Amino acid sequence: MSASPAPALLIDDPAVLVEALQRQGWRVIGPQARDGAITYDPLTPGATLPKGLTDTQEGGHYRLGAGDPGRWFDYVVGPQSWKKHLFPSRQKLWEASRTDDGFAVTPVQDDYPKTAFFGVRACEIAAMEVQDRVFDNGDFADPGYGRRRAATLIVAVNCTRAAATCFCASMQTGPRAKAGFDIALTELATGTGLLVEVGSDRGAEIVDGLDLPRANAAHRAEAEAASAAAAAMQTRAMPPGMAGVLAANLDHPQWQVVADACLSCGNCTMACPTCFCSDVEDVNDLSGDHTERWRTWDSCFTVDFTYVHGGAVRRSTASRYRQWMTHKLSSWEAQFGTSGCVGCGRCIAWCPVGIDITAEAAAIAASPVPKE
Ligand code: SF4
Ligand code: SF4
Known part of the structure; x- marks a missing residue:
């Protein structure tokens, strides 16, 4: 996927994009508030994205609680990552049954329809790119992982705040996604919507059908500044070298x-x-x-x-x-x-x-x- 020169757009409500993806046949997996944490689960048609939540995190501590009621994405990452969908925690590889003259082995392929990951943070895109190298590196290629990854569309959300545990800025993996997404959203000032940027042809096809208004230079600058602020608020860093x-x-x-x-x-x-x-x-x-x-x-x-x-x-x-x-x-x-x-x-x-x-x-x- 390469960055597209398509102009940035504005959307009032991210649920509009979720519904558009579902209408186009995508299974959408996105954030849900479950058991006191943000999890990444399939969104059934009509399911609402969590809103008005924020998190506090520290060593050995995670708490999801009430935040600005007008904001969609004021929490950062929860305990689960997208890994659980691309590299399932338990997966049947094959099964074998005895036959009259020996045994027959049947490979098993899990059902993975075309899937949109909605709300992927920049560090999580970087993590997928790390696992891409692990699961397809010249010496080894995991067919299940490759098939699932190819069938996955990425809707990124650029972070506009950081938790006390975040240190993506020092790893050069965030908080703003520079590549590796089909569509990227950045939440602007409360009540003014989200900036929509396109990162691939298939991302452009999806947003083209929504007839969204164009963003202006001030919207783009606000989005850049919000991500820069998220980097600046990070108190942890990995030492170099x-x-x-x-x-x-x-x-x-x-x-x-x-x-x-x-x-x-x-x-x-x-x-x-x-x-x-x-x-x-x-x-x-x-x-x-x-x-x-x-x-x-x-x-x-x-x-x-x-x-x-x-x-x-x-x-x-x-x-x-x-x-x-x-x-x-x-x-x-x-x-x-x-x-x-x-x-x-x-x-x-x-x-x-x-x-x-x-x-x-x-x-x-x-x-x-x-x-x-
Ligand atoms: S989470 Fe990791 S570092 Fe912490 S106690 Fe368990 S094994 Fe040790
Ligand atoms: S901070 Fe680094 S080591 Fe710790 S969970 Fe995230 S990617 Fe893994």
């Missing part, structure tokens, strides 16, 4: 300091939009005539993740936390040509003990321990 710092500090005492607090629960890996570790399990029926192979999300924080003959390789919490963080911020670069972190802050908010990846990085960067 962490790939080299971490690679040179595998024996740093901070790994044990963080391990003393870490529960090894794996929440951070489940909430992270780029983590991709998985396991496969075979499920047999009692007769032995039928079996299924399932892929499920796994985590480098589980002891069994590194189980090989004779036991697990990473037995200590320190070794598992080190693996997670050094993979994210260091070896991922060599493996996939990009950082594995996009600065969304989920791992900070959803860590039950409030461990903060930016603070851990800063602690190691501030007191490097040279290798002997």
